[in-house]
Amino acid sequence: MFLDRLPPVGKRLARGDTFSFACHRSLSCFNSCCRNKHLPLTPYDILRMKKALKLHSDDFLEKYSLYRVDPNSGFPVLSVNMVGETGVCPFLGPEGCTVYDDRPTACRLFPLGRCSGVNLRGAVLEEVFYLLDAPNCGGVEEQESQTVEEWIDDQGLPPYIRMNDRMLGLLFHPRTNASGDLDCHQQQKVMVACYNIDLFREFVLKTGFGERFRLERETVERVMESDEALLNLGFSYLEQALFPARGSE
Numbered sequence: 160m161f162l163d164r165l166p167p168v169g170k171r172l173a174r175g176d177t178f179s180f181a182c183h184r185s186l187s188c189f190n191s192c193c194r195n196k197h198l199p200l201t202p203y204d205i206l207r208m209k210k211a212l213k214l215h216s217d218d219f220l221e222k223y224s225l226y227r228v229d230p231n232s233g234f235p236v237l238s239v240n241m242v243g244e245t246g247v248c249p250f251l252g253p254e255g256c257t258v259y260d261d262r263p264t265a266c267r268l269f270p271l272g273r274c275s276g277v278n279l280r281g282a283v284l285e286e287v288f289y290l291l292d293a294p295n296c297g298g299v300e301e302q303e304s305q306t307v308e309e310w311i312d313d314q315g316l317p318p319y320i321r322m323n324d325r326m327l328g329l330l331f332h333p334r335t336n337a338s339g340d341l342d343c344h345q346q347q348k349v350m351v352a353c354y355n356i357d358l359f360r361e362f363v364l365k366t367g368f369g370e371r372f373r374l375e376r377e378t379v380e381r382v383m384e385s386d387e388a389l390l391n392l393g394f395s396y397l398e399q400a401l402f403p404a405r406g407s408e
């Protein structure tokens with residue numbers, strides 16, 4: 160199943176297609192675009208940013224995020240809490256992005272958008288890229304051209320895409336109930352296991368989670384050391400907790 164709002168066929172780009180774009184300081188628009196926008200935060204975005212800022216995930220969420228519930232999936236949706244009357248990104252400094260090495264997926268992808276989804280018959284992922292409308296962006300007038308694949312590598316997107324697609328696998332899980340709604344208790348589970356992962360680590364280590372889910376000792380050791388391993392465990396846990404296999408409910 161694909162996410163809705165796919166771009167028209169003529170606008171779709173595959174990984175081998177080329178597009179023109181370059182962003183640099185000499186453009187008059189430099190630093191003007193990190194404001195007045197809805198900037199989504201995926202679980203992996205938050206993992207990277209809270210680590211770069213040396214914050215507990217709870218503090219990061221409190222300070223920098225906005226929370227709402229997606230009316231279609233019932234899943235929590237997080238975005239950056241823009242500040243001030245003009246809605247400036249809190250990570251924008253005079254010299255540009257202060258979290259550049261760990262900036263979120265949407266900032267890395269720009270000027271591209273990406274739709275992806277999982278096939279209902281299995282876990283096969285499909286994807287489509289497209290150029291976003293960016294009327295005030297001087298970068299789209301530049302002649303430097305690259306393939307989508309080159310852009311993905313250049314912007315350090317592979318781990319983001321991998322982790323974001325795991326999240327998408329939950330959103331479009333074949334065992335999603337007919338109404339598509341998650342109740343408050345399920346939404347809390349998603350918040351902890353995907354977004355507030357330092358809290359999830361405490362939950363795993365202090366509440367007998369390992370015994371209940373029969374985790375190997377090596378798995379527990381890995382999640383103590385690695386946020387990525389912990390997030391992967393969170394996705395697996397949620398798949399079981401939200402979409403139990405038929406017969407085990």
Ligand code: SF4
Pocket residue numbers: 192193194198248249250251252255256257258259262263266
């Ligand atoms: S995170 Fe960085 S690149 Fe993204 S909008 Fe904020 S300042 Fe701009």
Ligand code: SF4
Pocket residue numbers: 181182183186188189190191192193269295296297298299
């Ligand atoms: S508007 Fe476009 S070219 Fe200008 S700084 Fe932002 S991304 Fe770069």
